[in-house]
Amino acid sequence: MFWLLFCIFFAACLGAGITGGLFPPGPWYRALNKPSWTPPDWVFPVTWMILYVCMATAGARAAMAEGNGIAMAFWAMQIAFNGLWTPVFFGLRNIRLGLGIIVILWLTVLCGLLAMWQIDWIAGALFVPYLVWVTIAAALNAAVWRLNPDEAAKGSA
Numbered sequence: 035m036f037w038l039l040f041c042i043f044f045a046a047c048l049g050a051g052i053t054g055g056l057f058p059p060g061p062w063y064r065a066l067n068k069p070s071w072t073p074p075d076w077v078f079p080v081t082w083m084i085l086y087v088c089m090a091t092a093g094a095r096a097a098m099a100e101g102n103g104i105a106m107a108f109w110a111m112q113i114a115f116n117g118l119w120t121p122v123f124f125g126l127r128n129i130r131l132g133l134g135i136i137v138i139l140w141l142t143v144l145c146g147l148l149a150m151w152q153i154d155w156i157a158g159a160l161f162v163p164y165l166v167w168v169t170i171a172a173a174l175n176a177a178v179w180r181l182n183p184d185e186a187a188k189g190s191a
Contacts, residue, residue: 036094043093043109047086050117054082057125067181072174085164089113092150092160099153108146115139129179129186136172143168 059075073081089109096105115138123132143165151158179186 036098039094039097040090043097044086044090046093046113047089050113051082051086053117053120054079057120059124062127063124066178066185069174069177069181073170081167085167088160088163092157095154095157095160096150099157102153105146105149105153105157108142108149112139112142112146115142123175127185127188129175129182133172133175133179136168136175140165140168140172 093106093109096102096109099105115135119132119135119139122128122135143161147158147161147165149158150161
């Protein structure tokens with residue numbers, strides 16, 4: 035049963051991840067001013083694949099636990115906001131709205147982590163690297179907004 039659930043949750047993660055291929059960063063993003071601590075491009079797909087395995091494992095473990103309703107609701111919410119950020123930031127080129135979405139994503143990941151921790155501490159622990167990465171991504175989104183005020187204003191018009 036675990037492996038079937040894992041595959042379902044992993045498919046949801048890959049579904050969210052497909053938005054990266056549909057809305058690649060491209061020349062627009064490369065032309066933006068970014069902070070010196072911006073990770074190199076190759077780090078993003080590697081990190082996301084590792085995180086998707088952790089997220090799917092956490093989801094499968096939590097799905098098998100008793101009293102999992104709240105944890106599953108937050109898992110569903112976080113994957114929805116995860117999949118929404120890329121089309122907004124890279125597709126619409128809306129830096130400000132992207133920041134709003136990633137803040138909501140961060141909150142749903144934190145709440146999901148806490149909810150899963152209560153029913154299966156391993157599932158909760160598997161969300162810790164995800165929360166760290168979303169924290170870095172949110173800080174990067176905020177820095178891009180700060181470093182590109184004219185471009186940020188265009189996206190919100």
